[in-house]
Amino acid sequence: MGRFKFCPACGAAAPLVRETRRMKYRYKGETLAVRQPGDWCRACGEAVLNHADVQATEDKLNAWRQRINKEIAVMIKQVRKELGLTQEEMAEIVGGGKKAFAKYESGTVIPSEAMIRLIRLLGKRPELLMDLRSMKKAA
Numbered sequence: 001m002g003r004f005k006f007c008p009a010c011g012a013a014a015p016l017v018r019e020t021r022r023m024k025y026r027y028k029g030e031t032l033a034v035r036q037p038g039d040w041c042r043a044c045g046e047a048v049l050n051h052a053d054v055q056a057t058e059d060k061l062n063a064w065r066q067r068i069n070k071e072i073a074v075m076i077k078q079v080r081k082e083l084g085l086t087q088e089e090m091a092e093i094v095g096g097g098k099k100a101f102a103k104y105e106s107g108t109v110i111p112s113e114a115m116i117r118l119i120r121l122l123g124k125r126p127e128l129l130m131d132l133r134s135m136k137k138a139a
Contacts, residue, residue, distance in 0.1 A: 004039055004048060012043035021047075025061060028072060029113055032064050072116060073107035079123035080105070093132050094118055 004016040016039035023036040034057045038047035047053075080090045080101070087101040096104070096115065103109035111119075122128055 007041035007043060007046065008048060009041060009046035010044035012041055014042055016041050016048060023057070025064075027065055028068055028110065028116060030064075030068050032061070034060055069107050069110050072110060073105055075123070076101070076111075076116075076119055077105040079119050083122065083126055083129055093129065093136060094122075 003018075006013050007016060018037075018039050020035045020037045021040060022033055025032050025034065036047070036049075036053065036057050038049045038053045040047045080087065083090070085093070087105070088098040091098050091101045094115065096111065100109065100111075104111050122132075
């Protein structure tokens with residue numbers, strides 16, 4: 001039995017139950033499932049987490065996000081080079097600016113999910129580069 005006699009989230013009068021549940025987190029299009037300990041409400045499903053509960057998942061989540069950020073940076077640089085473009089040319093085509101692309105490729109700034117999807121799409125379908133160039137000229 002948990003240490004709470006009612007739920008602070010929904011006010012249910014039932015005690016919270018101490019258990020570990022599988023939680024899914026999403027980041028930049030990726031999903032990670034982790035086991036989250038906490039005091040859980042049977043009525044609303046919310047949890048009350050203490051410091052140790054948070055630490056149990058925070059380190060895993062931070063390492064996972066850092067790995068994804070590094071993979072994204074590598075992918076962006078790889079796609080740009082495969083397309084034979086400079087950072088400035090790539091920025092003109094997909095937006096963002098030359099300085100932003102340098103930061104994307106170094107991993108110091110992570111682009112939006114929409115930008116990531118566009119760059120991945122260009123990596124898979126390089127023929128779309130001509131369409132994007134045409135759209136840029138027409139604008």
